[in-house]
Amino acid sequence: MQNAPFNLAQCIEHAGKYYSHQKVITRKVEDDSIHEITYHEILRRVRQLANALKKLGVQQGDRIGTIALNTYRHLEAWYAISGQGAVCHTINPRLSAGQMDYIINHAEDRFICIDPIFWPLIEAMHPKFGKVEGYIVLTDAAHMPTTKHDVALYCYEELIKGESDQFEWPVFDENAGSSLCYTSGTTGNPKGVMYTHKSNLLHSYAAGLPDGFGIRSLDTLLVVVPLFHANSWGISYLGPMVGANLIFPGKLMDGEAIFELVDKYQATTAAGVPTVWTNLLDFAKQKGRKLDSLRDVVVGGSAAPPWMFDAFEQKHDAQLLHAWGMTETSPLGTINRAIPQLKDLPQEEQAKIRLKQGRPVFGIDLKIVDEEGNELPHNGEAVGHLLVRGNWVVHTYYGSDAPAVNKDGWFDTGDMASIDRFGYMEIVDRSKDLIKSGGEWISSVEMENTAMGHPDVLMAAAIALKHKKWGERPLLVVVPKEGKNPDKESIKTHLGTEFAKWQIPDEVVFVEEIPMTATGKFSKLTLRKQFEGFYEEEA
Amino acid sequence: MQNAPFNLAQCIEHAGKYYSHQKVITRKVEDDSIHEITYHEILRRVRQLANALKKLGVQQGDRIGTIALNTYRHLEAWYAISGQGAVCHTINPRLSAGQMDYIINHAEDRFICIDPIFWPLIEAMHPKFGKVEGYIVLTDAAHMPTTKHDVALYCYEELIKGESDQFEWPVFDENAGSSLCYTSGTTGNPKGVMYTHKSNLLHSYAAGLPDGFGIRSLDTLLVVVPLFHANSWGISYLGPMVGANLIFPGKLMDGEAIFELVDKYQATTAAGVPTVWTNLLDFAKQKGRKLDSLRDVVVGGSAAPPWMFDAFEQKHDAQLLHAWGMTETSPLGTINRAIPQLKDLPQEEQAKIRLKQGRPVFGIDLKIVDEEGNELPHNGEAVGHLLVRGNWVVHTYYGSDAPAVNKDGWFDTGDMASIDRFGYMEIVDRSKDLIKSGGEWISSVEMENTAMGHPDVLMAAAIALKHKKWGERPLLVVVPKEGKNPDKESIKTHLGTEFAKWQIPDEVVFVEEIPMTATGKFSKLTLRKQFEGFYEEEA
């Protein structure tokens, strides 16, 4: 058999050639107007950008960062960077300044492609980014910012303008890194996951199967999941591969803006975290409007609440499909699609199964194990550490010496799950000490350490509590030092030195004592029980 | 990323674990009764067979033949053989004795898995099969044949009976050969195409996409395409991978038998050559029955006639999907699925496009070139040699030194095609001098040489003529030697020494002269025009 190494550029080449009339629709970040472009045109521009990057001196293996929302230019940058053998390092613009610093320096990004709206934020941080030689602002001449720093600022449209729309994609090992994404879903510093051309190919194929995303050229997919988050659930590759139209919402994530896009372009499928769907459903309800084109809404990143499944099904004739994955798994691990055996079950049982995170796509294997690593039965009752294995699952974090997998090659997800007799996995808890708010991670341990640096704080525990809008929000539980009486605001202000605004706990509560486990750690379980419903009632 | 080498056994392991209740339904070759078995049970038996084969001394890289129809045992053999690193060599039972000889010796098969119904045929040939150490008869003790030869004859069910249902699949290079299929769709001796674990994985993923076969666990797929033909269109891997139920029709291919299976098991999809669908549609029409469960019928191997598209759509609410491929392409190259742009075209144009062989699946690239190798435009008019490239396309035939691809890595299919502006490819002729009858090849050149060995024949040309039932049938055009007056029957009898019965031309016509091309070859084009409609009118 032929065995040419795979290059991700083939996805966009295929789209440009065989789905030339299909479109990418973007709400532009500059002015929120809507922009349409065909894959044919995107392919031309990707090749132009590839030529431009080469002229800037980009070499195979170089890391090129992106700090950008979902737009066609961001997508073009993905392909131009990876296709020529460099690494597309997507950076979450919502990271705290400390994390941003850390990962840009750790990745040693040479250039950064950036949305103009993020320039003020990044400009202030620039002096700390040692290796960054220049920024490519994803905009046209009219919207170019300026800078007081002595650093090159390129205008995307000006950069590609004169370039040839022909480019010979180089041939290199398909196991070479194509893209890099740091996760803060771990304790300690953010960790980089390096995807490869091959891992992305396999992941896209699997994600594209009828029981995965199941999209084709007749579909129009609303991509709310950010391009900078967990490899954009693979959609940036899958969309062009199967020729689906893509809708990129830019910066407006409110219910009205999202509704408009779905409605105007008759989106058939959508993918995003629960928070966005809450907004969308609320808007539709208020206005008495129906999302009549939607067939499948894929939700993941956090658990979707039960009412959301009903709302989509009953009000909008759409099915909400629960999926589970992580940055470390490219990210698709499981998706909840019905198998024929379910229809023999009582309605209530079917409804319960629908809420689970789903079954593994082909190429992924799962198991749950107890503390000693013994495999637990698939009976829907036993709960264990969820381990995962597959060719789009991390082996070693970027720049690390030690593998992230155990000796048998399994990666411990930090999630606690059960698996039922039909193979449906359900996440029931988390063994990693983290909080996930609106699809983004907050480290409890870091928050506790920072809080305990406050002069009046003796002990502090950060816990995740359920929240209607954000899935989870942090609560900080504080034991003041003897005789001290700190106020909430001073603690929040103190946290603000290390944390982004959205990461600061909504509430700080004072207690006399924090419950401890037998091994002398904070008993988060006890605390979470104690404060159960704290935010939910508020929402 | 993790990067464990892929082993095809993972398909059946996945099915056994995550689609344990899904089924393979077989019409048994022994007595035409219907047999059902779950993937869970199949997986157990595959592992048992793997253990048994190991005990027989099967080593990695060994070729193990199969001469068998579509049954669950044949499927089990595929996985047990390839999974342990041996090569599953599927042999077409309809080959002529000479071809059978050639390929079994060329492949150096050590064992052959054989249906009991083929034993009499093969027993007679056995003395010529130098390296075959034994036959595994795919049956139970009650249906075991005996032999007069001094060769081991194992009963499949007895062989696996005592074996463990645990098996540790070995780890080896995913580019190792998994399966071997000879094609007689070439001039000269049959040529072997060696598929690899990786090529089959990629092919299955691509074939499984919604715009490919698009099947999932809610589907039941009738597999009329033989397991011994062109890698069974990849269905043997795809089916278990996505957990679809499979229906294997055994030896009964008549309309009534096929109808019964579709109807009883509510098949949603089906795959096979046009001849079978002709029979099925005829039967349904005669009996006034509807195939009400069918959604998609994939047809390929030969061009499907226009009336067949209408018949499925209008009488059975099913769509006939034209696909093209060859043994050398694993086989999926193109499939005809609608893209959104078609709906803006006039009805007649849409209807014409539906008849074409379709658009390439992701992973395959096509081009058409003129005699000098210059690429021709995709305008639906220009006709050129169809070249194909992709990681499930042959590079070098088995045992050959010379690559089968040109210096840029393209494989010449021997088909002449046009490609339209939407990417739909249409096969319009064949540059290879062959006849395809009921999905099987007949070599014109060989037939001519044999015929010219008849004492009274001066010149003979074999041409393919359209035929309602078989797609094409051979016609032999003969110029007798001066003063001789051979009769048709004596020529047919003479051909019978080299050709299988079904390959013998239905008619022999005598002429005074055979038209020649400028370069002194028979002008088949002129001949085909001259005899156009010869068989069609008969049918």
Ligand SMILES: Nc1ncnc2c1ncn2[C@@H]1O[C@H](COP(=O)(O)O)[C@@H](O)[C@H]1O
């Ligand atoms: N849908 C189709 N229409 C016309 N010819 C076909 C089609 N599918 C396959 N073929 C022919 O069959 C050949 C492959 O034969 P095989 O390797 O025996 O499967 C191709 O090269 C074509 O000549």
